[in-house]
Amino acid sequence: MLNIKNLHVAVNGKEILKGLDLDVGPGELHALMGPNGSGKSTLGYALAGRDGYEITDGSVAFEGQDLAELEPEERAAAGLFLAFQYPVEIPGVNNAYFLRAALNAQRKARGEEEVDSMTFLKTVRESIKTLKMDEALLKRAVNEGFSGGEKKRNEIVQMAVLQPKLAVLDETDSGLDIDALKLVAEGINGLRDGKRSFIVITHYQRLLDYLTPDRVHVLSDGRIVESGGQELSHRLEAEGYAFLEESAA
Amino acid sequence: MNQTVEQVNQVIQQRYKAGFYTDIESDRVRAGLDEEIIAMISAKKEEPTWMLEWRLKAFHHWQTMREPNWAHLKVPAIDLQKIHYYAAPKQKNRPKSLDEVDPKLLETFDKLGVPLHERARLAGVAVDAVFDSVSVGTTFQKELKEAGVIFCSFSEAVKDHPELVREYLGSVVPYSDNYFAALNSAVFSDGSFVYIPANTRCPMELSTYFRINARDTGQFERTLIIAEPGAEVSYLEGCTAPMRDENQLHAAVVELVARKKAKIKYSTVQNWYPGDENGKGGIYNFVTKRGDCREDDARISWTQVETGSAITWKYPSCILRGDRSAGEFYSVALTHNHQQADTGTKMIHLGKDTTSKIISKGISAGKSNNSYRGLVRIAKRAANARNYTQCDSLLIGKTCGAHTFPYIESANPTAKVEHEATTSRIGEDQLFYCRTRGLDEEDAVAMIVDGFCKEVFKELPMEFAVEAKALLEISLEGAVG
Numbered sequence: 001m002l003n004i005k006n007l008h009v010a011v012n013g014k015e016i017l018k019g020l021d022l023d024v025g026p027g028e029l030h031a032l033m034g035p036n037g038s039g040k041s042t043l044g045y046a047l048a049g050r051d052g053y054e055i056t057d058g059s060v061a062f063e064g065q066d067l068a069e070l071e072p073e074e075r076a077a078a079g080l081f082l083a084f085q086y087p088v089e090i091p092g093v094n095n096a097y098f099l100r101a102a103l104n105a106q107r108k109a110r111g112e113e114e115v116d117s118m119t120f121l122k123t124v125r126e127s128i129k130t131l132k133m134d135e136a137l138l139k140r141a142v143n144e145g146f147s148g149g150e151k152k153r154n155e156i157v158q159m160a161v162l163q164p165k166l167a168v169l170d171e172t173d174s175g176l177d178i179d180a181l182k183l184v185a186e187g188i189n190g191l192r193d194g195k196r197s198f199i200v201i202t203h204y205q206r207l208l209d210y211l212t213p214d215r216v217h218v219l220s221d222g223r224i225v226e227s228g229g230q231e232l233s234h235r236l237e238a239e240g241y242a243f244l245e246e247s248a249a
Numbered sequence: 250m251n252q253t254v255e256q257v258n259q260v261i262q263q264r265y266k267a268g269f270y271t272d273i274e275s276d277r278v279r280a281g282l283d284e285e286i287i288a289m290i291s292a293k294k295e296e297p298t299w300m301l302e303w304r305l306k307a308f309h310h311w312q313t314m315r316e317p318n319w320a321h322l323k324v325p326a327i328d329l330q331k332i333h334y335y336a337a338p339k340q341k342n343r344p345k346s347l348d349e350v351d352p353k354l355l356e357t358f359d360k361l362g363v364p365l366h367e368r369a370r371l372a373g374v375a376v377d378a379v380f381d382s383v384s385v386g387t388t389f390q391k392e393l394k395e396a397g398v399i400f401c402s403f404s405e406a407v408k409d410h411p412e413l414v415r416e417y418l419g420s421v422v423p424y425s426d427n428y429f430a431a432l433n434s435a436v437f438s439d440g441s442f443v444y445i446p447a448n449t450r451c452p453m454e455l456s457t458y459f460r461i462n463a464r465d466t467g468q469f470e471r472t473l474i475i476a477e478p479g480a481e482v483s484y485l486e487g488c489t490a491p492m493r494d495e496n497q498l499h500a501a502v503v504e505l506v507a508r509k510k511a512k513i514k515y516s517t518v519q520n521w522y523p524g525d526e527n528g529k530g531g532i533y534n535f536v537t538k539r540g541d542c543r544e545d546d547a548r549i550s551w552t553q554v555e556t557g558s559a560i561t562w563k564y565p566s567c568i569l570r571g572d573r574s575a576g577e578f579y580s581v582a583l584t585h586n587h588q589q590a591d592t593g594t595k596m597i598h599l600g601k602d603t604t605s606k607i608i609s610k611g612i613s614a615g616k617s618n619n620s621y622r623g624l625v626r627i628a629k630r631a632a633n634a635r636n637y638t639q640c641d642s643l644l645i646g647k648t649c650g651a652h653t654f655p656y657i658e659s660a661n662p663t664a665k666v667e668h669e670a671t672t673s674r675i676g677e678d679q680l681f682y683c684r685t686r687g688l689d690e691e692d693a694v695a696m697i698v699d700g701f702c703k704e705v706f707k708e709l710p711m712e713f714a715v716e717a718k719a720l721l722e723i724s725l726e727g728a729v730g
Contacts, residue, residue, distance in 0.1 A: 049684075049685075072681065073690075075685075076684070090683070091700055092699070101692070102687045105687040106686075109687065
């Protein structure tokens with residue numbers, strides 16, 4: 001699904017990712033942990049194609065396709081989704097309208113037929129229900145005046161509607177209370193169908209308790225320094241990142 | 250090579266769809282501005298003496314005036330002696346009905362999406378079509394007459410309803426008001442006249458479509474709308490011009506009179522040719538629009554979507570004379586390339602408990618400059634007057650400018666005046682967010698701009714809102730990147 005080899009990414013001329021390797025297979029859920037500033041969000045942005053996140057070396061292949069050659073919207077149409085750590089507000093643009101336009105833009109790019117509003121509303125209502133969100137949010141402007149938790153859940157609703165092949169969730173759990181966290185986890189688990197893959201960026205074990213990741217990676221100073229099963233995240237929870245320095249030394 | 254030229258032309262056409270020219274024989278007065286020209290215009294229109302006298306008074310006053318220079322605009326010198334003040338498509342006899350109008354003219358308006366033919370007319374909208382200096386025709390005359398509504402060209406009104414014109418002409422915008430209003434008063438050629446009798450709700454939307462066609466011509470039209478006590482009307486105005494390398498002057502005057510409990514809603518979609526991407530050509534749009542809530546509980550609402558013109562100088566205003574009268578101003582002004590706009594409103598609170606609301610959205614792209622200029626004046630006797638102003642600017646790119654010049658003058662301590670202003674740039678983060686969801690850059694910009702303008706668009710009649718949205722999208726093509 002996703003093959004990252006020796007990835008170097010620079011932002012404003014400063015190298016943030018310094019030779020990152022990561023392979024995510026179909027249906028797998030990988031957790032990415034690591035201290036602040038280690039490059040987790042940079043990886044998310046680089047995968048989604050943000051301007052200014054320059055790949056200086058290495059490669060990223062998504063289903064065999066070189067991601068660097070695609071515009072952000074082309075990556076989306078190819079099946080890549082990024083749930084933002086800080087979802088962006090778009091004043092005056094109706095949430096449901098935005099999501100439908102996005103879905104149809106992707107479908108159009110893939111040569112598929114556009115979804116009519118009835119079918120669309122049915123899908124989106126189901127997701128809203130799963131995440132126990134207020135349906136009125138659909139009529140509001142995209143993320144405008146949403147609480148922090150509502151914004152994060154709205155990202156999951158978008159993911160559910162857009163049905164990506166690979167979703168990168170950037171700290172979707174931060175700022176959520178325990179009930180909201182469970183709902184988000186349910187939303188993610190509901191989309192695990194054995195084919196769809198996930199990279200879950202998080203600081204906390206909490207979310208992973210509900211998600212049971214296939215692999216856990218620790219990112220430090222732009223590289224993956226440790227990989228393992230769920231036991232790794234437990235160890236991080238108990239000991240912090242201090243042991244990394246020991247193993248690095 | 251030819252193919253390339255054609256492709257380029259196609260792209261340009263797409264950007265300014267109304268840029269074509271109609272090849273039609275024109276009856277034009279010589280260039281220049283003097284008493285003789287004014288007399289000629291008046292004679293061509295077969296006007297009564299009082300009308301000519303009024304024009305000459307305006308002209309003499311204008312001669313004592315100077316061009317205003319307080320706006321945040323760079324206005325190149327305009328040689329007013331080089332302009333033809335009257336140009337009309339040649340017609341043997343004045344057409345008695347739309348069937349007799351030159352098919353070329355009808356075709357022009359067809360192409361602009363304003364069909365005048367019986368079979369293709371816009372449902373529920375009566376249209377007065379003005380081509381250069383004259384009105385071509387007005388649709389739905391019969392239906393309107395049945396309701397007692399008068400909707401005709403200004404020239405017809407001077408002939409058929411002189412008592413109304415004489416009473417109200419210049420009563421809101423006197424000829425001495427400002428340089429361009431004085432010029433217009435001296436040389437105005439045509440425009441629309443609306444009269445809604447007491448306690449009548451106009452049965453359909455009224456609309457005037459202004460088209461400048463001839464070269465080196467100015468368009469100086471006047472619109473006068475009178476709403477008697479309890480009357481209600483919604484009026485729309487659209488404007489386009491061919492693409493030319495020379496600048497053309499458009500100096501209009503609009504006067505609205507709302508009597509007791511009357512309501513006037515005036516909407517404009519202004520799409521005069523804005524000039525090319527190097528700032529060559531385009532219309533100079535110097536317009537005086539003012540509404541007078543002359544009696545108690547009257548209400549006047551201005552909505553404008555301004556995407557065209559090389560230079561826009563325009564401040565649709567409300568005089569809130571009657572107690573509890575209300576004025577509203579909703580505006581979207583978009584400037585791109587080298588366009589300049591200095592636009593806003595004036596709300597003059599004279600009566601007690603008067604209210605006004607101003608929502609202004611300025612969008613600047615390219616190398617353009619966009620200014621909001623607004624005056625809220627509360628007179629001493631205007632107890633409990635209220636104003637709310639919201640003024641937002643959106644910048645696209647790094648070479649454009651947005652400016653806000655609010656003036657608040659309150660002479661009554663019970664007044665409440667609120668002013669909110671924001672300036673934002675279309676965020677790289679907003680664009681990126683939209684794109685990660687699958688929208689391409691142009692669609693993303695269109696969506697963000699549309700969202701920014703929502704509060705104003707919802708004030709427009711349905712068909713116009715759709716047109717306005719499409720117009721913004723076209724006007725912004727190539728703004729990002």
